[in-house]
Amino acid sequence: MQLSSDANALDTITEVKKVLEQAKETFPPDLDYTIVMDNTNFINASINEVKDTFVESLLLVILVVFVFLQKWRTTLIPVLAVPVSIVGTFASFKVLDFTINTLTLFAMVLAIGLVVDDAIVVIENVEEHMSKDKLSAKDATEAAMKEVQGPIIATTAVLASIFIPVAFIGGVTGVLYKQFAVTITISVVISAFVALTLTPALCGVLLKPDDKAIQAGPLGAFFRGFNRVFDHFKDRYTGKVGWMIRHLKYAAVFLILVTGLMGICYKVLPSTFVPDEDQGVFMASITMPEGRIDYRQVQ
Template sequence: MSEFFVRRPIVAIVIAVLMTLVGGVCILALPIAQYPQIAPPEVQVRTHYTGADALTIEQSVAAPIEQQMSGVDNMNYMTSTNANNGDVRMQINFDVATDPNVDQILAQLRVSQAQSQLPADVNNFGVIVQKSTLAPLMLVSLTSPKQTYDNIFLANYAYINLVDQLTRVPGISNVQVFGAGQYAMRLWVKPDQLAKLGVTVPDIIAAVQKQNTVNPAGQIGSEPIPSGQKFTYTVRAQGRLQTPEEFGDIVVRANPDGSLLRVKDIARIDLGAQTYNVRGRLNGKPGAILALYQLPGTNAVKAAEGVRKLMAESRERFPADIDYVISLDQTRAVTEGIREIVKTLFAALALVALVVFIFLQGWRATLIPLCAVPVSLIGIFVLFPLFGFSINTLSLFGLVLAIGLVVDDAIVVVEAVERHIEEGIAPRDATLQAMREVSGPVIGIALVLSAVFIPTAFLPGITG
């Protein structure tokens, strides 16, 4: 094999150039992360049961989902957290070798089987099934420097104007807003009035649901029509209620004497937040915190760059006295770590060139290892997508260690060729003779080192 490439140097050059080009293309497409993806994939199931306590949620929501989820393919374990504010969160942990997309589909199928057993309020709210990440990639905080706006306004500004845009950034899977609940029409009922008039809270809920609807009103002058009629009119009726006054006019009950009992007679209505159990602050001032979660298998650095670009563009449209701060950026550790490893890589190349030049006493002998190292290192990135590797601190550290192996082989071959040239043999013949002598030892060195490291890839679980 070595004789084939020595006699056909153009073929060797073409292969080296192709390896470099394809490897460079793969580098641009590979995901970048601080560490390799070795954590088992998790799927999160969450929903909300308004007004229910933790025990009620466990019995009516969590238990039916857990019963259907039990036994799903490749599941390791599952945990559920039920809170007194009505929130339900379930984490399903799968085997590390599984595909997160397949795991999500399997979990979604099991949740759909349990939906017939869930309360109607839970089904109306919706059960969300999504791939889970343990920690957010970034935290973006909306603030009002002069405290013109409170945390409720800031959180709802984020819900309305930023969340949808951020979820469309490549690499961002989910955005959660902390700081306050979304805007909601709050009905603060008067218990003494309810008891006096014999009205229950479900009566009020039923009245609101029936009268706060979008009702189609049909058309006037639609087919069939008499000859000569030229227009058809679509009737648009009043849609959902919007102001506290409109909600106050909702009729709860018609009394026998003809009078009407309205919501404003038994409750105080105002526009507020859905929940008040979370308050966002930044440096002691009201704020809204946006937690951005990365889509598994994507490039974290590019995702963070996309978020920063979008927030910079959105700042131009912010109302007066609203600004944002990136409170947490996990990619800073990634970029700094990779930058240090790249520095180490170039330092290693410089030391290799210096050592080779000192001992071989020739620029031509020094240039050969320096050309072999970049071709070998860049070409190896072609195999990264095949094995599911990403560009991370561990993979780059492995490349730094591989420099020694590549350089050792190059020095052995170059030194053998130089020795034969000094004996008066022509360069091509010297190369052929040197390769016949050192091919076996070079291959043996590579096999010995491979025998040390390759078996670790067959270890089961996260260790392998």
């Protein structure tokens, strides 16, 4: 007996267990049954691990945003964009008849890092207009949105063009990764809509021109050290990029070398359709040779 292609393993095993419990009532008193192997234990463990990763990635995103923006108000705005985008994505599952499984949860984990990008772009642009042009939060938001709404739409379209084709792959691969690709695409589109609507409204309400980065206490000391190190590496990086722009032939050679190395790795390294996982089960199959049994030898 095997599951059909569109069956839910968790629901199926749950119903099978109910049937076994009902059948147990008709068993003789000295007869019982034991479930030798239950694949849903591995599925449940995988989903729990992904849920833990989901929470950890959310906390990591909040930490990274706070370290780079260094203001409580500016950190709050992109953090609010995360639950709105995630809840909106979960709501789309009902319309698309998707389930919360390992692939969709993994897509949500990746989406957490993507959905804050557009909001951060808006906030940084608003902050720049407030500090350099001495504009109020509302005027700075209006000026910023005139500059970044086009790039936000363009980057969203580029990301969607990467994942949408995966949903149209045929065969078993398409069935496995369709929900993954569609989940990321929907979350990115919703995050862009949030960046064009909710984020500017929050910037106009929460941001203040006189709001300074944290400078006092241990956090202030940490941020000052972090900014010095970051500016040092940023200057070195921009210098290397400027040198590369002036010597494009070296950039082209480097790109060809990297592309060739990727091709070699693709050919040499082993690949697998689905990565192997240790499920804590050891299975053995023994095939006996065909032939007639000599009962005299057995006796």
